[in-house]
Structure formats: C-alpha cells, structure tokens
Amino acid sequence: MTEPERDKKYWLEEPKNQNKVFYCLLVLCGLLAIPDVVKLFGVLFQTEGNFELKSLLKFYSIYGALCYVALIFIAKWLRPVLLRKEDYYD
Amino acid sequence: MIEGLNPGTILILGALLVPLTSGVIRSILLLVLPILALGQLYALGLGVWGQYEFLGLSIEVTRIDKLSRIFGTIFCIASLIGVIYSLHVKDTVQHFAALIYMGSALGAVFAGDLITLFVFWELTAVTSVFLIWASRTERAFKAGIRYLIIQVTSGVTLLAGVILYYQDTGSIAFEYIGLGSLAGGLVLAAFGIKACFPFLHNWMQDAYPEATVTGTVILSAFTTKLAIYALARAFPGTEILIPIGVVMAIFPLIYVVLVNDLRRVLAYSLNSQLGFMVIGVGIGTELALNGTAAHAFIHILYKSLLFMCMGAVLYRTGTVKTSELGGLFRSMPVTMVFCLIGAMSIAGLPLTGGFVSKAMIMSAAKDYGIVVIWLVLLFARAGVMDHAGIKVPYFTFFGQDKGIRVKEAPFNMLLAMGIAAFLCIFTGVYPAFLFSLVPFEPTYDAYTAGHMLTSVQILLFAVLGFVLLMRYKIYPLEQPATILDFxxxxxxxxxxxxxxxxxxxxxxxxxxxxxxxxxxxxxxxxTARTHGDGKLMARTASSGRSIALIVAILGVVVVFFYR
CATH class of the missing domain: 1.20.5 (Single alpha-helices involved in coiled-coils or other helix-helix interfaces)
Known part of the structure; x- marks a missing residue:
C-alpha cells in the first residue's frame, strides 16, 4: 500500500455526477415501471370481479424494492442482538 | 485415454508428481492435469467402467451419465481456473492438497457406488483442510480443526447410512435412495452437512474466510456442489428439501447485510445460492433438476469469479473488510470490471449465465404450484442484489475513497478471472451450450420478454432501494464486528x-x-489404637499364660457341654 497521492480526479468523484447517476437510475426505473403502472390501472379500474390482493403480486418492481428494503430493516433490527466485538471468539 | 479410468484419479495421481517438480515444469504439470481430466471425461463418453466384486460388494469406480457429466465438466473447468489463479503460489503443500482435493471431488462425482463415494468424500475433507491451514495463522488453524471435525462427521454419518442401507437393500449402488428409512436419513444428513443445510452450515462461513487467497477460490467450487450433486442423485423430489432450501435461500441474506469480511459475505451468499439448488432438487421435476445442474454450473463460475476478485483485493491490499476498503476502482480497474460481471451474473441479469439457470429453477417452482416458494425465490433474487450487486463491488471499488493505492492484480489472477467472466457471459448469451449439458432434454426458453422484464424490474428496483437507503443514510454503517450465528x-x-x-x-x-x-x-x-505399638492386639504374652488360658477354656467347655 503506498501513501495516497494527489491523482487525477475521476468523473465519478464529482458529487454533481453522482447525482446524475442517481437521476438516471430514477428515470430508468420509471421507464421499467410503465408496464406495471398500466397493469395497476387495469386492476384498479376493472369493471367486473373483486379486487384481489394476489394480483398485486404481479408487480415485480414494487415487490423488488419492498423486498430489498424489508431485508435491510430486518437486518438492522437484528443487528444489536447479533453484534459482538471483532475479537469475541479469540 | 485409459479405458475406464475415473477422471478424478488423473488429478490425484498427478498430485503425487508435484513434490518432485518445481518452477515452470510444475506450472505446466498443474495446468495439464485438469485438461487431461476433461479430455478423459469426454473421451470416455457415457457409460460404466471398473466394476469389481469386493467382499461381496459390487464396486463401480467410474460411472458417467449426463447428471455426473455436467458436474464433472464444471469441476474440471473450476480446477483449471483455480490452478491458473494460484500459479504464482510457491507452496508445495497447497498445490499438492489442492490437486488431491479437486481430484477426489471429481472422483466422487463419477462414483457409481456408495463405498467409492465414501472414500472420495472423506478424501475431500482431509485434503481440503490443508488449504485452510496453509494460511499459517492461529485463527486459520483453529477454524481448520473445527472444519475438519464437521467434515469428518459428515463422512462417518455417510458410512453409517451406507452400512444400514446395505443391510436393508443388499445393494450399495449410488442411485435414488429416498427418505424411507433410517439409512436414508443418515445419508441425507451426511449430504446436508456438506450442502450447508440450516444449522449445519457454519463450517463454511467459519473456515472459508480463513483459508489462503487461492485456497478459498478452490474450496468454494467443490465441496458444496459435490453435496448438491449427491442430493440430486439420491434424493430428487424429496419434499422436505423444499422448506430446507427456502430457509437456506433467505436466512443467510440477513447475515450478508451485517457481516464485514467480504469473503465471509460471499460465503453466506454461497449458502443462499445453494438454497436455490436444494429447492430445485426438492421439486425434482425434469425442469427443476435441469435448473439445479445448470445453476450449479453457472454458480461455480460466478462464485469463484467473485472469490477471485476478493482474493486479488486481499492479495494486494491485505484486507477484505468493508470497513477498511473503498474507492479501489482507481487502482484495480480490471478486477473491478470482472467483479461487476460476476455481480451481474449472480444477480441474474439477462445476458449472463445466472439469468438462465435461475429462470429455470424459478419456472419449475412456479409450475410446482406453491406460491410461497415462488415468492421466496423472488425475495432471494432481490436480496441477492444487496451483497452481490452492491455490497461487494460498491464498498470495495466505489464508495468512500480510503486512500488505498495498490497495483492491479497479477496477470495469472486476471487471466483466471477473465476465463470465468467470459464463461459467465458466454453461457448467458449462448444458453444452448448450457442446455447441451443438462441431464434431461431441455424444453425451456429463458429469453422471453416477460422473464427479462420482470427480472430487470426486480433487480433495478432493489438497486433503487439501496440508493435511496444510502442517500438518506438509513443503510447500516459497516463496522468491524463479529456477527453471532449458529x-x-x-x-x-x-x-x-x-x-x-x-x-x-x-x-x-x-x-x-x-x-x-x-x-x-x-x-x-x-488400627493404630488396637494394633499399634504396645496396644492390646499387638502385645506379646508368655507361652505359660497361653497354655493356662487354653486349659481354662477347655475346662469351661468340658464342664458345661460334656454329657
């Protein structure tokens, strides 16, 4: 490992560009969600039959984001229970 | 080609030459052996060789069918990649142990009977521990001992199961066993230990991060996938495997979020991926078993790719702790690219191998008709994004710059990573290659618009979740710690x-x-009071006294008892 030297600034290091990446992701997600949104209208405004919760499971985008956030929150919640010092077993 | 020689024995016999060689000759020997084994495998074709009668048992040393061939093929490829990755290592013990370990795993896959399987099964345990001990630290030594105890327990359990199975059925053929008897239970437990079933899993997360840089890469490919092969052979369609697989797929993901050591993160993620395969075996349909075999194939590629990337980082920087890494894309850009390819493949993005094999297992789960399994697999797919897609590449190569400036990984490491990365993409772009290897006739198309859209949706929205959590500082901070497990x-x-x-x-x-x-x-x-010096029982008396006493006693007897 050498001492950190003043090397060239990378494109990704600018906070401005990091924001750009974030907005690109938002736009991409928005585009991907279009089929789901259309489907959602279909479910909400269907003229016959009752609204079924099961049909919501077809919305993979919502499911993906929810699963991920749920996972992180479960982990955060379990952390105080499971966390010990690094040399716990030594 | 030698008629009927088990391809695994080529590596084992070749290992015996390793201590006699050094330098370039050893490198050539190491590289040639896996290629020879692969050549032997395909020169033999499908069939059965080496049948002997031994003490009334029918031994079958080499049996190649389509199920064993796909596992054997990927084992040979993984051996080659592992050997290339460790060419710079000048440690005879490691080369020797690694070759015998890889050879015995390969030999076990082609074992046609349970005794041959047992012999190779134990050999993998005994040889692999040297890859852990080769770190030559006290932690590694202790972890190795724990690893060895658990692995040998698996072998002993297998032997007990085999003996009971022979008593029950009079056969030791390594075919469908099922859970009908105690014998089946013991064999399943033995396989379960190596396949990291819940509560039997900790040997992996304990030992793999302690092995050497190259050792972990080699270890990650063989032991657990050998167990998956054994399960697919002996327990297809055993329904208890489905809930076991479900727990395996989800539970480790929580640890992935919390653990700091990135090789341990990868070990937990390996455990989760094994869950997919165990579910596939439990479902047991042709599509599910095809998916399991294909997933094992792809999984070995991307998992060893990720382990190789982390190994390279460890080799150069001396650490793989999330809390100490960051911003490495400046120093190791090529490794970063390979790591991203591995990450995309484990996440199952379209055009990577992981997409095809995961889609097969998920479709089989959908056909099986229990919605919960399907949802769990979807959850695992979103969760996989955390460690694979995000934690490993992001915290290592991007994230906060920790000022670490090192050289790019050595050429042989990059070459090994490159081969694995190429195969990850190749199997995704050209799945026909994968389908030509699977055990049953493939009737499946992964690349439907629906599949692609839904998987990209799930993955990208998981990324969105991560980005939002990071942006609003909700994502748990990485810190050095030990996370308790079983x-x-x-x-x-x-x-x-x-x-x-x-x-x-x-x-x-x-x-x-x-x-x-x-x-x-x-x-x-x-005793001292009665028999002590000068005490009652220790006194001496004159003979006159004694005679007088005897006469007195006789007198009494005569007077009172004589009639």
Missing part, C-alpha cells in the same frame, strides 16, 4: 457447558477424594 452454540455455548461440567466433575472428584481420605484416615487411626 456456531455460537458450539464455540461458546457448548464450550461453556463443557467447561462447567468439567468444573463440576472436579468438585465432585475432590469431594470423593476427601471422603475417601477421611475414611482411610479413620481406619488407620482405629
């Missing part, structure tokens, strides 16, 4: 219990000794 039971719980029992035994033993001492002392005292 191994606490035997590393702390059982240890304390044993120590307490030991102390109790010491106290009881001390008490027994005290009591015995007291009793002995009392006896000695009493």
């Amino acid at each position: 191994d606490w039971i035997y590393r702390r719980g059982l240890k304390s219990l044993t120590l307490a029992i030991g102390r109790l035994i010491l106290v009881v033993w001390g008490w027994i000794l005290g009591v015995a001492n007291g009793a002995l002392g009392a006896i000695i005292n009493v």
Whole structure:
C-alpha cells in the first residue's frame, strides 16, 4: 500500500455526477415501471370481479424494492442482538 | 485415454508428481492435469467402467451419465481456473492438497457406488483442510480443526447410512435412495452437512474466510456442489428439501447485510445460492433438476469469479473488510470490471449465465404450484442484489475513497478471472451450450420478454432501494464486528457447558477424594489404637499364660457341654 497521492480526479468523484447517476437510475426505473403502472390501472379500474390482493403480486418492481428494503430493516433490527466485538471468539 | 479410468484419479495421481517438480515444469504439470481430466471425461463418453466384486460388494469406480457429466465438466473447468489463479503460489503443500482435493471431488462425482463415494468424500475433507491451514495463522488453524471435525462427521454419518442401507437393500449402488428409512436419513444428513443445510452450515462461513487467497477460490467450487450433486442423485423430489432450501435461500441474506469480511459475505451468499439448488432438487421435476445442474454450473463460475476478485483485493491490499476498503476502482480497474460481471451474473441479469439457470429453477417452482416458494425465490433474487450487486463491488471499488493505492492484480489472477467472466457471459448469451449439458432434454426458453422484464424490474428496483437507503443514510454503517450465528452454540455455548461440567466433575472428584481420605484416615487411626505399638492386639504374652488360658477354656467347655 503506498501513501495516497494527489491523482487525477475521476468523473465519478464529482458529487454533481453522482447525482446524475442517481437521476438516471430514477428515470430508468420509471421507464421499467410503465408496464406495471398500466397493469395497476387495469386492476384498479376493472369493471367486473373483486379486487384481489394476489394480483398485486404481479408487480415485480414494487415487490423488488419492498423486498430489498424489508431485508435491510430486518437486518438492522437484528443487528444489536447479533453484534459482538471483532475479537469475541479469540 | 485409459479405458475406464475415473477422471478424478488423473488429478490425484498427478498430485503425487508435484513434490518432485518445481518452477515452470510444475506450472505446466498443474495446468495439464485438469485438461487431461476433461479430455478423459469426454473421451470416455457415457457409460460404466471398473466394476469389481469386493467382499461381496459390487464396486463401480467410474460411472458417467449426463447428471455426473455436467458436474464433472464444471469441476474440471473450476480446477483449471483455480490452478491458473494460484500459479504464482510457491507452496508445495497447497498445490499438492489442492490437486488431491479437486481430484477426489471429481472422483466422487463419477462414483457409481456408495463405498467409492465414501472414500472420495472423506478424501475431500482431509485434503481440503490443508488449504485452510496453509494460511499459517492461529485463527486459520483453529477454524481448520473445527472444519475438519464437521467434515469428518459428515463422512462417518455417510458410512453409517451406507452400512444400514446395505443391510436393508443388499445393494450399495449410488442411485435414488429416498427418505424411507433410517439409512436414508443418515445419508441425507451426511449430504446436508456438506450442502450447508440450516444449522449445519457454519463450517463454511467459519473456515472459508480463513483459508489462503487461492485456497478459498478452490474450496468454494467443490465441496458444496459435490453435496448438491449427491442430493440430486439420491434424493430428487424429496419434499422436505423444499422448506430446507427456502430457509437456506433467505436466512443467510440477513447475515450478508451485517457481516464485514467480504469473503465471509460471499460465503453466506454461497449458502443462499445453494438454497436455490436444494429447492430445485426438492421439486425434482425434469425442469427443476435441469435448473439445479445448470445453476450449479453457472454458480461455480460466478462464485469463484467473485472469490477471485476478493482474493486479488486481499492479495494486494491485505484486507477484505468493508470497513477498511473503498474507492479501489482507481487502482484495480480490471478486477473491478470482472467483479461487476460476476455481480451481474449472480444477480441474474439477462445476458449472463445466472439469468438462465435461475429462470429455470424459478419456472419449475412456479409450475410446482406453491406460491410461497415462488415468492421466496423472488425475495432471494432481490436480496441477492444487496451483497452481490452492491455490497461487494460498491464498498470495495466505489464508495468512500480510503486512500488505498495498490497495483492491479497479477496477470495469472486476471487471466483466471477473465476465463470465468467470459464463461459467465458466454453461457448467458449462448444458453444452448448450457442446455447441451443438462441431464434431461431441455424444453425451456429463458429469453422471453416477460422473464427479462420482470427480472430487470426486480433487480433495478432493489438497486433503487439501496440508493435511496444510502442517500438518506438509513443503510447500516459497516463496522468491524463479529456477527453471532449458529456456531455460537458450539464455540461458546457448548464450550461453556463443557467447561462447567468439567468444573463440576472436579468438585465432585475432590469431594470423593476427601471422603475417601477421611475414611482411610479413620481406619488407620482405629488400627493404630488396637494394633499399634504396645496396644492390646499387638502385645506379646508368655507361652505359660497361653497354655493356662487354653486349659481354662477347655475346662469351661468340658464342664458345661460334656454329657
């Protein structure tokens, strides 16, 4: 490992560009969600039959984001229970 | 090609030459052996060789069918990649142990009977531990001992199961066994230990991160996938495997979020991926078994790719702790690209191998008709994004710059990573290659618009979740720590219990000794009082007195008893 030297600034290091990446992701997600949104209208405004919760499971985008956030929150919640010092077993 | 020679024995016999060579000749030997084994595998074709009668048991040393061939093929490829990755290592023990380990895993895959399987099964355990001990640290030594105990337990359990199975059926053929008897239960338990079933899994997360840089890469490919192969052979369609697989797929993901050591993160993620395969075996349809075999194939590629990337980082920087890494894309850009390819493949993005194999298992789960399994697999797919897609590449190569400036990984490491990365993409772009290897006739198309859209949706929205959590500082901060898992039971719980029992035994033993001492002392005292010097029983008397006493006694007898 050498001492950190003043090397060239990378494109990704600018906070401005990091924001750009974030907005690109938002736009991409928005585009991907279009089929789901259309489907959602279909479910909400269907003229016959009752609204079924099961049909919501077809919305993979919502499911993906929810699963991920749920996972992180479960982990955060379990952390105080499971966390010990690094040399716990030594 | 030697007629009927088990391809695994080529690596094992070749290993015996390793101590006699050095330098370039050893490198050539190491590289040639996996290629020879692969050549032998395909030169033989499908069939059965080496049948012997031994003590009334029918041994079948080499059996190649489509199920064993796909596992054998990927084992040969993984051996080659592992050998290339470790070419710079100048440690005879590691080369020797690694070759025998890889050879015995390969040999076990082609074993046609349970005794041959057992021999190779134990050989993988005994040889692989040297890859852990080769780190030559105390931590590694202790982890290796724990690893060895658990692995040998698996072997002994297998042997017990095989003996009972032979008693029940009179056969030792390695075919469908099923869970019908105690024998089946024992064999399943033995396989389950190596396949990291819940509560039997900790040996992996314990030992793999302690092995050498190259050792972990080699270890990650063989032991667990050998167990998956054995399950697919002996327990297809065993329904208990489905809930087991479900727990395996989800539970490790929580640990992935919390654990700091990135090789341990990858070990947990490996465990989760094994869950997919165990579910596939449990479903047991042709599509599910095809998916399991294909997933094992792809999984070995991307998992060893990720382990290789982390190994390269460890090799150059001396650490793979999330809390110490960051911003490495400046120093190791090529490794970063390979890591991203591995990450995309484990996440199952379209055009990577992971997409095809995961889609097969998920479709099989959907056809099976239990919605929960399907949802769990979807959850695992979103969750996989955390460690694979995000934690490993992001915290290592991007994230906060920790000022680490190192050289790019050595050429042989990059070459090995490149081969694995190429195959990850190749199998995704050209799945026909994968389909030509799977055990049953493939009738599946992964690349439907629906599949692609839904998987990209799930993955990208998981990324969105991560980005939002990071942006609003909700994502848990990485910090050096030990995260408790089930191994606490035997590393702390059982240890304390044993120590307490030991102390109790010491106290009881001390008490027994005290009591015995007291009793002995009392006896000695009493004896001393009666038989001691000058005491009653120790006095001497003259013969005259004695005769007088005897005459007196005789007199009494005569007077009172003579009639």
